[in-house]
Amino acid sequence: MEGSLEAPTRHPIPWQDESWYDEAALEAELRRVYDICHGCRRCFNLCDSFPILFDAIDEAPNEEVEDLTPVQLKAVVDACTLCDMCFMTKCPYVPPHSFDLDFPHLMLRYRAVEHRKGQTSFADTQLAEMDRNGRLGTALAGLANWATDQDNGLTRPIMEKVAGIDRRAHLPPFMETPLVNQAAGIIPAPNPDGPAFGKKVAVYAGCHDNFNDGTPGLALVKVLAHNGVRVRIEHPDCCAMPKLENGDLAAVASAAQRISAHFAPLIADGWDVVPLTTSCALMLKFEWPLIEVGNDAVTQLSKHTFDVSEYIVALSKETGLAPIEAMPASIAVHFACHARAQNMGPKAMEMLRLIPEAKPALTERCSGHGGKWGIFKENFDRAVKVGKPAARNLVKGNPDMIVSECPLAGPHLKQVIAANGGEVPERIGHPIEIMAKAYGL
Ligand code: SF4
Ligand code: SF4
The missing domain is CATH 3.40.50 (Rossmann fold)
Known part of the structure; x- marks a missing residue:
């Protein structure tokens, strides 16, 4: 049965249900879903997970999912940034379709099983303590920013060796005051x-x-x-x-x-x-x-x-907005995956069109960063590779400004633009910064 005519839905995640952690059931579900993807292949260019899956199947003795080893099943999960794009933009088999396929949440289930077995890495665990890290980082901003600077030839190789953070990856500097x-x-x-x-x-x-x-x-x-x-x-x-x-x-x-x-x-x-x-x-x-x-x-x-x-x-429609000055500028707009995943359409484009004479242009490709995923040594080159189409599109036509709604995508895209040999903009900030500028604020 091809596609569903009904609006896609998502099931509650049964993380308190013991059977959700059953490894044999999880492996069976991975093989069932991977087999559907093998027959479909729409997502071949969204990220690295799908090329890894399809290459593994194509190189398997019988070119079947049943030939894949557990290591190969896991490699697909490890390449997933949970960007949600396969679910949101491509997949015709999401619930309520009878195939009941939610690829990102299947990846999440695998990670939940790994987490329960204590297999989440030390670096992943520590980096996820965002609030603690933020409070420490701001309290010691001078030291923290010195240590995490990409040009620091002393600390970054150590961080790479100890925590697996690629020495080339941009790490956001801390402000002194939250x-x-x-x-x-x-x-x-x-x-x-x-x-x-x-x-x-x-x-x-x-x-x-x-x-x-x-x-x-x-x-x-x-x-x-x-x-x-x-x-x-x-x-x-x-x-x-x-x-x-x-x-x-x-x-x-x-x-x-x-x-x-x-x-x-x-x-x-x-x-x-x-x-x-x-x-x-x-x-x-x-x-x-x-x-x-x-x-x-x-x-x-x-x-x-x-x-x-x-x-x-929404404000512009409900109450109207205060008059905005004309800004005759070309603005390349990166439509971040987690903005797309909110299923609201490209609202940044709509917002920037409220500025008289502004010419926003949309790029709907993943930056490749994927939260903390892209900073690790085993992922950084993949994060750059995945981000290349987005970076190429953003600099096309030499726009006056480039913006992204994702604060991590902006600095990463600057790195990818540099890797593509393009002229690197000083800042890829949030589209709301352009609105403030248009208001002269
Ligand atoms: S959620 Fe994103 S990264 Fe993960 S498999 Fe889907 S498209 Fe790829
Ligand atoms: S997630 Fe859906 S659209 Fe993507 S390859 Fe699998 S079946 Fe096809």
Whole structure:
């Protein structure tokens, strides 16, 4: 049966069900799904997982999935960044189709089994402690930034040897003061003449926004306040996306409980929640309700969470926006996977089209970074390879600016552009920074 005519759905993740961790059942499910993919092959160019799978089958004695060894089954999982693109953009066999195929969540199940067996690497475990690392990194910003600098020939080879972090990979520098601690000094009062006066937004600063780069947060609060929106910045904790990547679903459920409880009174008081990072928005909107099923605070939070560009576009329709200055600029827009996975369309394009005379152009390819996946030695070259089509497209026509909604994709794409021999832009920031610029803020 080809394709389903009904809207795709996703099943709750049964991470508390013992049978989900049964290794024989998992292997049988991997072989069933890989066999369907072998017959389909639509996803051949999305990432490295599928080429690894198809090459392994083509080189197998009978060219069948049943020939694959457990090591070959695992190699497919190890190359997956959980970008969700196969599920969201290609697969005709997702639920409610009878094939019931959710490739990324099958990869997640494999990682959950590995995690339960204590096979998550030390580096993966430590890097996933984003909040702890962020607090330490900001407190010791000078030392941390010296040690993690790509040009540091002393520390980076040691980090590569000890933690497996490729010495060429960009690691985001820390700010000296977390964004939430700057909030009192940077949030303007809402403009009483702004068209959205009376609206209230709690900006959820993800770890990168809070500890590493406050630029998108600063731009968003200015744009919102200029339009009359009352703003606050919150960072109750990490959304636990890096722990999801590790298959640590108990930790994800715990984060969902704590963070949704933090936002519950604000939501009850009429605040909307706007995460600055697409991966955090994806977690709050879609992944948490599948992991923390039946939790009312999680359900309410998912309903009241909006991506940055999605929120600005919605405001433009609901209340209108304050007049925006013309900006005759070509803007290459990277449509990050976790923005695409929110199933809302390319909202950054829609938002930038609100700027008179701006000419945004869309690139719908993965940057290849994949959270912390792309910084490891065994993945860095693959991360660059996967990102090459996106990087090539972004620099085509020599645009005035390049933007990405993913804060990790931006610096990585700069590295890929350099690897392609292209002219590297000074910054690949968030599209909201262009909005702030157009407003002259
Ligand atoms: S989720 Fe992304 S990286 Fe993983 S298999 Fe699908 S397309 Fe590839
Ligand atoms: S995930 Fe779906 S679309 Fe992609 S290769 Fe497998 S069956 Fe085909």
